[in-house]
Amino acid sequence: xxxxxxxxxxxxxxxxxxxxxxxxxxxxxxxxxxAASYFTPVSIVGVVGExxxxxxxxxxxxxxxGLEGLERVPGKTFFWAGVYSEDMNDRETLTTDLNVFATFNxxxxxxxxxxxxxxxxxxxxxxxxSVRAQMEKPAIVGGDTMNYWIGSxxxxxxxxxxxxxxxxxxxxxxxQLSGERSLIEAANVIRSMGPRLLVIKRGEYGATLFYPxxxxxVPGYLLKKLVDPTGAGDxxxxxxxxxxxxxxxxxxxxxxTATLARAVVYGSVMGSFCCECFGVDRFRSLTRDDVENxxxxxxxxxNF
Amino acid sequence: xxxxxxxxxxxxxxxxxxxxxxxxxxxxxxxxxxAASYFTPVSIVGVVGExxxxxxxxxxxxxxxGLEGLERVPGKTFFWAGVYSEDMNDRETLTTDLNVFATFNxxxxxxxxxxxxxxxxxxxxxxxxSVRAQMEKPAIVGGDTMNYWIGSxxxxxxxxxxxxxxxxxxxxxxxQLSGERSLIEAANVIRSMGPRLLVIKRGEYGATLFYPxxxxxVPGYLLKKLVDPTGAGDxxxxxxxxxxxxxxxxxxxxxxTATLARAVVYGSVMGSFCCECFGVDRFRSLTRDDVENxxxxxxxxxNF
Numbered sequence: 001x002x003x004x005x006x007x008x009x010x011x012x013x014x015x016x017x018x019x020x021x022x023x024x025x026x027x028x029x030x031x032x033x034x035a036a037s038y039f040t041p042v043s044i045v046g047v048v049g050e051x052x053x054x055x056x057x058x059x060x061x062x063x064x065x066g067l068e069g070l071e072r073v074p075g076k077t078f079f080w081a082g083v084y085s086e087d088m089n090d091r092e093t094l095t096t097d098l099n100v101f102a103t104f105n106x107x108x109x110x111x112x113x114x115x116x117x118x119x120x121x122x123x124x125x126x127x128x129x130s131v132r133a134q135m136e137k138p139a140i141v142g143g144d145t146m147n148y149w150i151g152s153x154x155x156x157x158x159x160x161x162x163x164x165x166x167x168x169x170x171x172x173x174x175x176q177l178s179g180e181r182s183l184i185e186a187a188n189v190i191r192s193m194g195p196r197l198l199v200i201k202r203g204e205y206g207a208t209l210f211y212p213x214x215x216x217x218v219p220g221y222l223l224k225k226l227v228d229p230t231g232a233g234d235x236x237x238x239x240x241x242x243x244x245x246x247x248x249x250x251x252x253x254x255x256x257t258a259t260l261a262r263a264v265v266y267g268s269v270m271g272s273f274c275c276e277c278f279g280v281d282r283f284r285s286l287t288r289d290d291v292e293n294x295x296x297x298x299x300x301x302x303n304f
Numbered sequence: 305x306x307x308x309x310x311x312x313x314x315x316x317x318x319x320x321x322x323x324x325x326x327x328x329x330x331x332x333x334x335x336x337x338x339a340a341s342y343f344t345p346v347s348i349v350g351v352v353g354e355x356x357x358x359x360x361x362x363x364x365x366x367x368x369x370g371l372e373g374l375e376r377v378p379g380k381t382f383f384w385a386g387v388y389s390e391d392m393n394d395r396e397t398l399t400t401d402l403n404v405f406a407t408f409n410x411x412x413x414x415x416x417x418x419x420x421x422x423x424x425x426x427x428x429x430x431x432x433x434s435v436r437a438q439m440e441k442p443a444i445v446g447g448d449t450m451n452y453w454i455g456s457x458x459x460x461x462x463x464x465x466x467x468x469x470x471x472x473x474x475x476x477x478x479x480q481l482s483g484e485r486s487l488i489e490a491a492n493v494i495r496s497m498g499p500r501l502l503v504i505k506r507g508e509y510g511a512t513l514f515y516p517x518x519x520x521x522v523p524g525y526l527l528k529k530l531v532d533p534t535g536a537g538d539x540x541x542x543x544x545x546x547x548x549x550x551x552x553x554x555x556x557x558x559x560x561t562a563t564l565a566r567a568v569v570y571g572s573v574m575g576s577f578c579c580e581c582f583g584v585d586r587f588r589s590l591t592r593d594d595v596e597n598x599x600x601x602x603x604x605x606x607n608f
Contacts, residue, residue, distance in 0.1 A: 017485075087485070181321075181391070184526050205509035206523050217605050219510055219521035222488050261608035301521050302606055304565035 002041045003245040004112050005033045005238070006131050007121020008101055009046035009070065013081030014278060016088060018227040024279035025056045027078065028121030028144065031231035034283045035238025035270040036119070037063040038291050040245040043112055045069035045131070049076040049100045059280070068109045075100040088229050089203060108134040119241040121234065122146050125153050125160040132163055139250055142166030142195070144237055150177050162194035165252045168237050170201045183208065187215070196252045199240060199264065201233050201271075209264045212253075216261040219302060221272035221294070228278045232271040239263075239270030262295075269294045306345045307549040308416050309337045309542070310435050311425020312405055313350035313374065317385030318582060320392060322531040328583035329360045331382065332425030332448065335535035338587045339542025339574035340423070341367040342595050344549040347416055349373035349435070353380040353404045363584070372413045379404040392533050393507060412438040423545040425538065426450050429457050429464040436467055443554055446470030446499070448541055454481050466498035469556040472541050474505045487512065491519070500556045503544060503568065505537050505575075513568045516557075520565040523606060525576035525598070532582045536575040543567075543574030566599075573598045 010027030014020070029046045036042045043066030052072060060067060078101035081094040106127060113136050120128040120143030128143055135141070142164050149157050150173060157177075161167055167190065175181060178189035187198050187210035198210040206220040243266040249255045269291055273282045316330030333350045340346045347370030356376060364371060382405035385398045410431060417440050424432040424447030432447055439445070446468050453461050454477060461481075465471055471494065479485060482493035491502050491514035502514040510524040547570040553559045573595055577586045 182526070182528055182530065184528050202509065205506065206521075208523070208526065215526065215605055216608065217510075217523035217526070218608070219512070219523045222486070222512070222519065222521070224486060224488050226486070258608065265608055299608070301519055302608075304520065304522070304562065304569055304603070304606075 001117060001245050001248050002043065002115040003036055003117040003119060003241055004043055004045065004069075004108070004115045004135070005029055005036060005119050005121065006045040006106050006128070007032060007123055007234075008078055008104075009044075009048050009052075010078040010080055010101070012230060012279060013079070013095065014228055014230050015083040016228050017084065017086055018225070019278065021278045023079075024281075025059065026080065026230060026279055028231075028234045030060070030280060031234035031274065032119055032121055032238040032241070033060065033065050034063055034280055035235040035274070036242030036245070037065055037238075038270070038286070038288055039239070039242030039266070040117075042066065042242070043069060043115070045106045045108060045112070047071045047073060047100050047104045050074060052077050059284070063283070069107075069112060071107075073100050077101075084229065088226055106131050116140070117241060117245040119143060119237060121237075122149075125149050125157040129156075129160040129163070132160075140165045140244060140252055142168065142197070142241060144168050144233070145173070147173055147176055158193060164195045166197035166199065167195040168199040168201060168233075168240065170203065170233065174198070174200050184215075197260065199267070201236055203229070203232075207236065207264055207268055209260055211257060211260055214257065216257065216264060218265055218268050218298065221268060221298070223272060223275055226275050229275050230279065232274045235274040236267040236271035238267075240267035242266070265295060265298050266291070269298065305421060305549050305552050306347065306419040307340055307421040307423060307545055308347055308349065308373075308412070308419045308439070309333055309340060309423050309425065310349040310410050310432070311336060311427055311538075312382055312408075313348075313352050313356075314382040314384055314405070316534060316583065317383070317399065318532055318534050319387040320532050321388065321390055322529070323582065325582045327383075328585075329363065330384065330534060330583055332535075332538045334364070334584060335538035335578065336423055336425055336542040336545070337364065337369050338367055338584055339539040339578070340546030340549070341369055341542075342574070342590070342592055343543070343546030343570070344421075346370065346546070347373060347419070349410045349412060349416070351375045351377060351404050351408045354378060356381050363588070367587070373411075373416060375411075377404050381405075388533065392530055410435050420444070421545060421549040423447060423541060425541075426453075429453050429461040433460070433464040433467070436464070444469045444545075444548060444556055446472065446501070446545060448472050448537070449477070451477055451480055462497060468499045470501035470503065471499040472503040472505060472537075472544065474507070474537065478502070478504050488519075501564065503571070505540055507533070507536075511540065511568055511572055513564060515561060515564055518561065520561065520568060522565075522569055522572050522602065525572060525602070527576060527579055530579050533579050534583065536578045539578040540571040540575035542571075544571035546570070569599060569602050570595070573602065
């Protein structure tokens with residue numbers, strides 16, 4: 001069933017130990033929607049400038065992604081550039097030109113408002129909240145955030161995630177948000193803030209889902225060669241939300257834990273593919289069979 | 305079947321964010337043998353000084369650990385003291401008094417030489433090699449090492465691990481030993497050095513076993529409260545080697561992957577218990593049922 005994805009659509013300049021690309025399609029909304037498109041119909045809300053290339057529109061459209069909510073306005077598309085550390089676990093931002101994204105005020109097209117699933121990429125919490133308010137009666141709403149909003153927009157963020165069914169963040173963000181070092185304690189605190197499900201992403205080390213009454217952990221996929229981790233967390237989110245939507249889960253309270261666990265594995269699958277090429281390149285050739293084969297690989301290397 | 309464990313027996317002074325203990329039983333041989341004793345008969349080879357307390361002898365003996373090879377000599381027992389960082393992923397050494405351990409030259413009692421299993425704790429590679437040479441015809445030999453030996457005793461270390469069936473090291477050591485960043489590539493290089501099995505320990509993030517034709521990963525156990533990580537890697541080794549010994553595995557080439565995977569999970573189980581208290585305190589009350597229950601917990605939180 002249909003998933004609405006909201007967030008940044010951008011151009012990125014990325015340097016990793018594997019190479020350098022000066023300008024390539026990026027942004028959370030882009031990565032989330034591409035990953036989710038392997039599971040369920042997806043429509044996006046975002047904003048781009050006059051420089052947004054037709055080939056990038058074609059890539060998204062070619063994956064069947066609904067673009068009615070992709071606004072094109074005068075000015076330039078959001079541009080970000082950064083350099084990764086040798087082990088790619090850290091990165092330094094070189095450039096952040098918000099451009100048309102500075103005044104992004106997401107408006108859902110009428111046709112989106114009855115959609116059952118909503119995934120909010122990492123943007124200002126008040127904007128995430130306003131999008132949630134534009135939906136009629138979504139079955140499941142979730143999203144991502146980051147250290148900046150946790151630190152400087154805490155009250156807005158708390159008001160926003162109170163209305164969410166799931167929150168996806170990394171381990172340092174979970175510790176920051178909760179004030180707890182132990183992830184179990186952190187999850188208890190965060191889940192008491194609203195989201196029934198908490199997914200803690202741990203980069204190359206895997207991910208853990210906390211649900212009412214337990215948790216599920218999956219180790220990271222061991223890549224032969226890590227090329228570019230940009231967007232991996234967003235692809236995780238796309239796989240996770242896309243799979244839940246594909247299963248028609250009516251609400252997170254009634255979802256069985258096997259379905260939730262499989263959503264985490266599909267998230268991990270999509271994140272792992274993302275890292276194999278620069279930017280979104282892996283999605284130019286990736287097939288649904290590739291996704292399924294890697295899911296089975298996860299089964300093999302975790303089963304005992 | 306019987307497992308021989310060789311390594312340091314020590315007193316440690318440890319400071320962690322959870323507290324401080326000035327002097328407590330420690331040492332790789334101690335941790336490995338205590339953990340392995342839950343699975344199989346264990347006998348140790350080590351050296352202590354005149355200050356080694358009867359209550360510590362009693363703890364080991366109480367777990368049924370054979371102490372014929374625990375030499376007591378004039379002088380003081382090896383003493384180490386350190387302070388852990390806030391997240392306990394790093395530690396700083398404050399004191400290393402080798403004392404009687406400085407001249408440790410492990411001699412296997414006659415009764416040990418026919419034992420089928422040998423686990424070599426982290427000591428000078430040439431000493432590990434000499435112990436291996438004293439065994440008649442062990443079914444499985446493996447051990448641990450560390451960055452110092454990899455960096456400064458590389459040739460000795462390579463000659464030593466060439467004769468091993470398994471090597472247990474952490475991810476940074478695997479990268480240092482192999483010169484490869486990707487753990488898959490690192491494992492290929494290291495396994496070509498001799499050990500058919502490589503276990504890469506990743507601390508709180510879990511562990512991965514590389515075997516001929518594949519790998520198996522288990523995520524870390526989420527502790528409610530991490531008290532003291534000292535010895536966790538050694539307890540992992542004890543659980544891993546102890547379980548293999550308990551299954552009477554005739555050689556690693558013929559071991560089925562399910563048995564190997566379960567050995568990794570039992571290693572993780574024992575490492576997780578170790579972190580719940582200072583030093584070896586958890587083993588004063590831990591039962592075989594506790595071990596089995598946690599193994600089942602691992603099944604539950606990894607199954608999908």
